[in-house]
Structure formats: structure tokens, C-alpha cells
Amino acid sequence: MTRASVAILLASLAWACQPGDKPGSEYMPDMARGPGYKAFAPNEATRNGITLQRPVVGTIARGYHPFHFEKTEADAVRAGRELHNPFRATPEVLERGKALYQIYCMVCHGEQGKGDGPIAAKIPPPTNYKTDRLLAYPPGRFFHIITMGSNKMPSYAAQLAPDDRWLVITYIRKVLQGLQFDDEPDAPPPALGPIPKPNMPGAAGTLTMAVPEAAAPGGSK
Numbered sequence: 078m079t080r081a082s083v084a085i086l087l088a089s090l091a092w093a094c095q096p097g098d099k100p101g102s103e104y105m106p107d108m109a110r111g112p113g114y115k116a117f118a119p120n121e122a123t124r125n126g127i128t129l130q131r132p133v134v135g136t137i138a139r140g141y142h143p144f145h146f147e148k149t150e151a152d153a154v155r156a157g158r159e160l161h162n163p164f165r166a167t168p169e170v171l172e173r174g175k176a177l178y179q180i181y182c183m184v185c186h187g188e189q190g191k192g193d194g195p196i197a198a199k200i201p202p203p204t205n206y207k208t209d210r211l212l213a214y215p216p217g218r219f220f221h222i223i224t225m226g227s228n229k230m231p232s233y234a235a236q237l238a239p240d241d242r243w244l245v246i247t248y249i250r251k252v253l254q255g256l257q258f259d260d261e262p263d264a265p266p267p268a269l270g271p272i273p274k275p276n277m278p279g280a281a282g283t284l285t286m287a288v289p290e291a292a293a294p295g296g297s298k
Contacts, residue, residue, distance in 0.1 A: 142239045148225040153218055160217030162243050163262055166251040173269055174248025177241050181233060190253035201229050206253050219246045244269075 114120050120128040137143065146152040164170050179188075187193040190206035197203065204211055223242045226232040237245065250256045 140238075144224055144234075146221055146225065153221045153225075153227075156221035157215040157218035160220050161262075162216040162220075162246060163240075164243050164247050165262060166247050169269060170244055171248050171251060173241075174244040174246075175252070177237065177245050178248050178253075181236055182245060185230070190249060203230070206249060207255075212254055212256070216243070216246050216250060219249065 114128040116129040118128050119126055123130070146156050178186075183194055184196055185192075185194040185200070186203050186206070187197065192203040192205050194203075206212075220242055222230070223237060223245070224232060224234045233242070250258060
């Protein structure tokens with residue numbers, strides 16, 4: 078390479094790298110700096126001429142669980158028949174279920190599920206979990222109640238994800254109701270996340286859970 082060629086190359090590089098508002102020369106700038114379109118602006122690059130495309134028919138949001146039941150007695154009964162708890166009553170499941178119960182349910186239902194929570198006196202108290210009627214409820218009916226609400230109880234679908242609702246139901250049935258049920262799945266679901274910590278006096282740190290005698294084999298119902 079001659080001195081003249083080197084000089085021309087250095088001069089070109091210096092010119093391309095000079096500071097300023099305008100960038101230097103770019104190779105294929107249309108690939109590096111594509112046109113930007115606002116969501117609702119016309120778009121000549123698409124077949125239908127719009128930028129924000131409609132989702133494919135049948136698309137659902139990530140994490141969304143379809144729930145094909147209404148807030149009626151008939152659908153509550155049907156949910157009891159058709160919905161099944163995917164969780165086994167393992168110590169980890171019961172531990173997390175207890176934590177969630179203490180955060181979202183205990184304020185009305187009480188620590189032992191007797192309907193004597195701190196604010197129960199200010200509203201029609203919830204039914205004791207050990208009444209014959211609630212002892213006969215299948216897990217799917219509890220899921221319907223948490224999802225849709227019942228009487229004075231509002232829906233808790235926004236507070237509890239579907240899996241968390243099943244965890245609370247498992248804790249209620251196994252520990253608070255003391256039921257021995259044989260409708261558990263054959264295998265446990267994937268590993269759970271960290272146990273939530275209730276923001277209440279005496280509840281700091283990881284919760285521990287002792288299953289009462291009523292939940293042990295041979296215990297009374």
C-alpha cells in the first residue's frame with residue numbers, strides 16, 4: 078500500500094469517526110436503523126396496513142387459566158365434580174398453604190377455620206369448616222368459591238393464583254378439616270417457589286407447621 082493510499086485511508090477513518098450530531102458513513106444503514114412505527118399508526122410494510130396486529134384466534138395471556146364456570150349454585154356443584162386438586166398434601170405444600178391461608182383467609186375464617194377471625198364480628202361470620210356441609214365439599218367447589226366468591230366473600234382470583242388457591246384448599250382440607258382423602262394425584266407437581274411471609278405480629282420468618290391430631294392417620298374428623 079502506498080503512502081498516498083494510507084493517507085487517504087487514515088483521513089477517511091478520521092472523517093467517519095468525527096464527533097457531531099450526524100453519524101459517520103454506515104454500511105447498509107437501512108438494516109441498522111429501521112423505521113419506527115407507533116402502535117396505532119398505518120404501516121405500509123404489513124398486508125393489512127396496520128402496525129399493531131391482532132392476536133391469533135384462541136390466544137390467551139401468559140399464565141391465564143380459563144375458568145368456564147359462572148357464579149351460580151349449579152356451576153359451583155359442577156366445579157366440585159369437574160375440578161381436581163393437582164397437589165399432594167406434602168409437608169412443603171401444607172407449609173405454603175398455611176402461609177397463604179394466614180395472609181388472605183385467617184382475617185375472616187380464623188386460625189382454626191371456625192369463622193372467628195379478627196373481623197368476623199363486623200360481617201356475617203363465615204361458616205365453620207367443620208360443619209357437615211363444608212366437610213362434604215369436594216376441593217373443586219372450594220376452588221369455585223375462592224375464584225368467584227360466595228355470599229359476602231368476594232372473589233380472591235386477583236390475590237391468589239390458581240396454584241395458590243389449590244395450596245390453600247389442600248391446607249384447609251388436610252389440616253383445618255382434618256380430612257383423610259384419597260383423591261390426591263399420583264405424582265406431585267413441579268417444585269414450588271419460596272414460602273410467603275405473612276406481615277403480622279409473631280409471623281416473621283419462615284413458618285413452621287405442626288399437623289394436629291385430627292389430621293393424623295386414625296384421627297377424628
